Amino acid sequence: MDLSAxxxxxLVASLMVAATPLLLAAIGELVVERSGVLxxxxxxxxxxxxxxxxxxxxETGSPYVGVLAAxxxxxxxxxLFAFLTQFALANQVASGLALTLFGLGLxxxxxxxxxxxxxxxMTRLDIPVLSDLPVVGPILFGHDPILYFGLLxxxxxxAFLKFxxxxxxxxxxxxxxxxxxxxxxxxxxxxxxxxLFGGACAGxxxxxxxxxxxxxxxxGMTAGIGWIALAxxxxxxxxPWRVLLGAYLFGGINVxxxxxxxxxxxxxxxxxxxxxxxxxxxxxxxxxxxxxGAPASLGRSFHASQ
Amino acid sequence: MKLTKLLTSAAVALGxxxxxxxxxxxxxxxxxxxxxxxxxxxxxxxxxxxxxxxEFGDKVETVFVESVPEGPDSERVMTQMALNGADLIFTTSFxxxxxxxxxxxxxxxxxxxxxxxxKTAPNVSVYSxxxxxxxxxQGHIAGSMTxxxxxxxIGSYPIPEVxxxxxSAFIHARKVNPDVQFKIVWAYTWxxxxxxxxxxxxxxxxxxxxxxxxxDSTAPQAAAQAAGNVIxxxxxxxxxxxxxxxxxxxxxxxxxxxxxxxxxxVMDGTRESKSTWDGIGAGMVGIGEISDAVPADxxxxxxxxKASLADGSYHAFTGPLNxxxxxxxxxxxxxxxxxxxAGMNFYVEGIxxxxxx
Numbered sequence: 001m002d003l004s005a006x007x008x009x010x011l012v013a014s015l016m017v018a019a020t021p022l023l024l025a026a027i028g029e030l031v032v033e034r035s036g037v038l039x040x041x042x043x044x045x046x047x048x049x050x051x052x053x054x055x056x057x058x059e060t061g062s063p064y065v066g067v068l069a070a071x072x073x074x075x076x077x078x079x080l081f082a083f084l085t086q087f088a089l090a091n092q093v094a095s096g097l098a099l100t101l102f103g104l105g106l107x108x109x110x111x112x113x114x115x116x117x118x119x120x121x122m123t124r125l126d127i128p129v130l131s132d133l134p135v136v137g138p139i140l141f142g143h144d145p146i147l148y149f150g151l152l153x154x155x156x157x158x159a160f161l162k163f164x165x166x167x168x169x170x171x172x173x174x175x176x177x178x179x180x181x182x183x184x185x186x187x188x189x190x191x192x193x194x195x196l197f198g199g200a201c202a203g204x205x206x207x208x209x210x211x212x213x214x215x216x217x218x219x220g221m222t223a224g225i226g227w228i229a230l231a232x233x234x235x236x237x238x239x240p241w242r243v244l245l246g247a248y249l250f251g252g253i254n255v256x257x258x259x260x261x262x263x264x265x266x267x268x269x270x271x272x273x274x275x276x277x278x279x280x281x282x283x284x285x286x287x288x289x290x291x292x293g294a295p296a297s298l299g300r301s302f303h304a305s306q
Numbered sequence: 307m308k309l310t311k312l313l314t315s316a317a318v319a320l321g322x323x324x325x326x327x328x329x330x331x332x333x334x335x336x337x338x339x340x341x342x343x344x345x346x347x348x349x350x351x352x353x354x355x356x357x358x359x360x361e362f363g364d365k366v367e368t369v370f371v372e373s374v375p376e377g378p379d380s381e382r383v384m385t386q387m388a389l390n391g392a393d394l395i396f397t398t399s400f401x402x403x404x405x406x407x408x409x410x411x412x413x414x415x416x417x418x419x420x421x422x423x424x425k426t427a428p429n430v431s432v433y434s435x436x437x438x439x440x441x442x443x444q445g446h447i448a449g450s451m452t453x454x455x456x457x458x459x460i461g462s463y464p465i466p467e468v469x470x471x472x473x474s475a476f477i478h479a480r481k482v483n484p485d486v487q488f489k490i491v492w493a494y495t496w497x498x499x500x501x502x503x504x505x506x507x508x509x510x511x512x513x514x515x516x517x518x519x520x521x522d523s524t525a526p527q528a529a530a531q532a533a534g535n536v537i538x539x540x541x542x543x544x545x546x547x548x549x550x551x552x553x554x555x556x557x558x559x560x561x562x563x564x565x566x567x568x569x570x571x572v573m574d575g576t577r578e579s580k581s582t583w584d585g586i587g588a589g590m591v592g593i594g595e596i597s598d599a600v601p602a603d604x605x606x607x608x609x610x611x612k613a614s615l616a617d618g619s620y621h622a623f624t625g626p627l628n629x630x631x632x633x634x635x636x637x638x639x640x641x642x643x644x645x646x647x648a649g650m651n652f653y654v655e656g657i658x659x660x661x662x663x
Contacts (some may be wrong), residue, residue: 007512
């Protein structure tokens with residue numbers, strides 16, 4: 001065992017990278033679910049965002065345009081879901097699952113010509129002096145812009161839900177869509193907007209994997225992150241800061257357990273391998289001991305005639 | 307995607323059943339563990355499938371289902387294939403072993419070929435490649451080229467095939483460099499680019515300047531490239547898009563000749579159950595071009611090693627070798643028998659860490 005081989009600064013820096021795709025997808029899904037819609041298509045939207053972002057980056061040479069394209073692609077795919085569930089009143093669970101299958105297939109098709117290509121690199125933040133600081137530099141000031149965007153987004157979503165009128169309406173729609181409708185709010189419009197936002201976030205999360213974290217395109221490369229994001233929203237009791245905590249815990253323990261393995265720590269590998277799931281669930285379940293439940297209208301279709 | 311594939315193949319089968327009963331095509335099914343676009347393991351199996359199609363043209367029809375999880379789900383996929391009239395089914399991952407045996411019992415007339423396993427039945431053959439021969443060549447290059455004397459190894463699952471690879475690479479790295487250490491990380495997946503990239507990054511952060519992988523995607527190659535000054539080897543497929551650096555060589559699986567031979571045997575009715583385990587000599591394991599990043603003398607030695615493995619004059623597990631706990635395994639000049647290799651569940655002396663049980 002040689003724990004000195006683990007560099008804590010690099011560990012924290014890489015856990016932030018590992019957590020970001022999860023955070024982005026989960027924060028988007030959180031908004032969707034707070035509006036009362038259950039979209040199980042996160043995985044499909046992520047992988048579509050991953051290939052769209054990748055392809056556009058390669059074609060234009062700009063990773064930022066790529067990320068933007070990923071957001072658009074994720075939102076476009078989620079619009080399909082919005083149409084099915086909000087206008088055609090299809091079952092949300094079935095539509096979401098279909099969206100995941102569709103997204104996986106579509107991305108594989110779109111990605112045919114992009115296997116083995118290297119995307120243009122996204123420049124890391126490089127602030128003179130600050131980025132060169134010994135410990136704080138690599139942790140706080142040495143990342144790519146999308147990582148900071150994820151953190152800002154979490155803060156923005158929290159503030160939006162807590163302090164703004166728009167956030168109140170969104171929550172009202174999610175808690176009791178009949179009451180919100182009776183008050184004159186357009187339930188469908190709010191939900192469609194929330195779904196589009198969720199799709200865009202998932203798309204950016206996917207692009208983060210294909211452009212920054214890995215970076216390359218491989219079929220099926222999100223490998224289940226979307227499902228973890230879905231679970232995370234539930235365990236985080238639909239609260240933004242808990243989503244952040246959960247994502248960092250999960251990403252962090254994942255990186256940590258690999259580090260411990262490489263350093264030859266005498267803990268059986270099976271325990272290390274399951275630890276990210278176990279600890280994240282445990283911490284969030286303990287935290288959700290307060291009475292924070294799911295949005296009351298979650299997963300229920302709304303039609304003004306009912 | 308899986309579902310759509312199944313539905314299409316079901317629809318196709320239905321169409322065939324009603325319209326073209328007379329047509330006597332041999333139907334060959336393939337069950338893949340990853341997507342065909344993984345650039346590694348599944349990609350090469352699919353190349354084998356395409357070779358079968360090319361060889362037999364109209365006389366054969368192939369179907370495949372990709373990204374099938376190992377375990378019960380694969381049993382369902384195989385059953386579906388057999389019900390749809392497949393004559394021969396290749397199940398291409400270790401974890402399909404028990405499902406293959408189970409399904410084979412239910413369909414005695416369908417022939418099964420299971421890759422990398424060890425359980426056979428009258429209608430189940432097993433086939434595998436002696437990847438450890440390729441690992442020996444990799445270990446030689448890795449041991450010669452590492453400057454930090456730390457070689458990172460990304461394992462998938464602690465199964466004999468992977469452990470053989472680790473041992474073989476380690477033995478040959480130690481031969482040229484007595485100070486070399488292996489850091490082994492188990493990813494518990496065959497295919498998860500993000501996780502593989504994380505594992506590679508962790509190993510590099512901990513000082514490894516050579517990364518060997520036994521997972522299927524090219525993600526570790528990309529991570530090594532980003533880090534710089536790290537060398538890697540293509541796994542299962544050539545991965546030449548990362549040559550000449552970080553990828554300095556590769557192990558290439560070539561299933562095409564075997565798949566063609568087995569399909570032919572089913573057509574002729576001569577197929578019987580057997581175990582095939584071929585290596586570099588038979589062409590089932592190929593060594594990808596050793597790039598110019600490797601010093602000329604190392605390259606020459608590596609090629610000589612490859613040649614001696616190919617003609618059988620040298621066995622990758624030749625004594626004296628001890629097990630990790632120090633107990634004697636092979637005496638001077640003794641070579642390992644296939645039975646021990648097939649069930650290998652121990653590290654050789656010098657490797658630190660435990661195999662997850």
